[in-house]
Amino acid sequence: MKSFDVWMQAIVNGIALGWLYVLMAMGLTLMLSIMGILQLAHGEIYMMGAFLVYYLTRREIGIYPAIVVSMAAMAVLGVILERVLFRPRPGRDVALTSIVISTGLTLILSSAAVVGFGLYTKSLPPLISGSFDLFGAGVPKDRILAIGFSVVALILLYTFLKRTRLGLAMVASAQNREGSFLKGINPNHMSMAAMAIGCALAALAGALAGSILQLHPYMGSLPMINGLVTIVLGGLGSIPGAVIGGMILGLLNGILPVMFGAAAASVAPLVIVILVLLFRPKGILGHE
Amino acid sequence: MSETKRGRTVAKAAAVVVLVVVVFLMPNILSGNKYWLTILTLLAINVLLVSSLRSVILINEISLGHVGFALIGAYAQALLMMKGGLTFWPSLILSGLLAAAVASLLGHPFLKVRGIYFSILTLLTAETFRLVVYYWTGLTGGSLGLVGVPSPEPVTLFGRTVEFNTVNTYYYLAVGVVVIALLILYHFERAYINFQWRAIRDDSMLAGALGINVVGFKMVNFTISAFMAGISGGLFAAFQHNLSPDTTSRFGVTMSIYLLVYMVVGGQTRFIGPLIGTAVLTLVAEATRSIAEYQPMVTGSIAILVMIFLPMGLAGIPAQIQTWLRKRRLRSAEAPVGGGTER
Known part of the structure; x- marks a missing residue:
């Protein structure tokens, strides 16, 4: 029997991981529902965002300004990528085109990272050091702070999408591209906004992950896959669904390795996804 | 018209004959250069894997998980030969069948969803298989890899014993298996079942309304393609003699x-x-x-x-050049003098 301390840390780690997946899933779901593309290079945007924060903090810039700068830089990169690569071309299959272009981008960005940043793992300075006492178990503070940042970012995104004109226009464009175009909403502008927000969230997730975990040129692929699985679990376009899906995945990834060992834990996401799809093919909170 | 058609058929047949001769004589042409023969053998194995991936395109789905089926095939081949005591050929077939069985189990929930969801699920599947192999150290050697997969056993052919432990001979074995597998895939693409697949590809809802068992035919396609991916994995295992489930590895x-x-x-x-x-x-x-x-x-x-x-x-490219030439010819016929450059 493992001690209470270990369980508590596993749960907190799981929740922190889950929120990272939620952040990744929000960007991916915005791009998937507004642009109809599968952006497989999202994990590389996450990695680039994290490395940008690393190099900024090395230049004596505080970690919080560095995160903001990195989010802004990735948002600009997202707009450029949308304009140059992901703008739909007439007469092409959007799904295949986007998958191939984003995989090509993955190859370019990850090899650029290997060349530019090196293969050694690096780590960011912690957001905050020390731990506090929760029911007699030590919980590191930086995890809680990372969870807090993610929750704040998600609430901001939610209010943006529900309360502002641009956000409502994005939702409308996701629901019905042609209909909203007739109402004067330019789908290309909405795609740009989706890419900008998605890449900024990926940079935030990467920076938070970089302060909890480690930086590596290939660090992006697992969060990207888990972000996609979060979408499938929760249902496309549903923010509460993504939170539920992310929590399920994060807790599974946090607790199961402690309980059953890593081999059994690595099968769990696939099993959960299959179970959910058998009973609810649209995801837990998904709808047509 | 029929004249050019016959000419094209002859040209195609000639190209196939030249290709076969070149492929067959390749070890002699390269005079046994091991480096290039290794690359060519891997190329043949990859062609089979990519062709199996392409056969899923026939039902308008994009699979990102064929690496996972190749991994199942490779580890099944290795473990059946090393620990199961089987010889090369039965374990090659069994490793293909195992990949196909896993695909048919996964096919039912996966093929109910469509489009990008299917790609996501297959990506997750491949990564899951890799992680299981990575962490199941007792069976697979984990991150250290599985070392010492044996070569295929020698075959006595026309009174001569052929060993498959060199690149030179394994090249023929791999190319032979790949060609047979490609012929089978080609047959499916020309067979009656392809009508159902094309109907599903063009409009799966309409195909279902016409009485085609959409999920069933998709599963047949997915299973065949996973079988071929498993075979390619098995060929890879017996060729490379060691397997690794790292992130940067083949899987x-x-x-x-x-x-x-x-x-x-x-x-x-x-x-x-x-x-x-x-x-x-x-x-x-x-x-x-x-x-x-x-x-x-x-x-x-x-x-x-x-x-x-x-x-x-x-x-x-040839088809695109043809349409481009035709357009140019039409344009030059319309604007005979001086107007050829403007659009």
């Missing part, structure tokens, strides 16, 4: 990406596409070996450029 996400790029650069609408794409990009990779760390960048740029400028891939 990581990056390889899924490479396979997709091979397919699309070659042209996913043609059967010959995977062969062309894999061959060209393998040659590009060899040409850029001196700048190895930039090599993924080159491949990625080629993929993006092909996707933007050549939607039908390299195999579609």
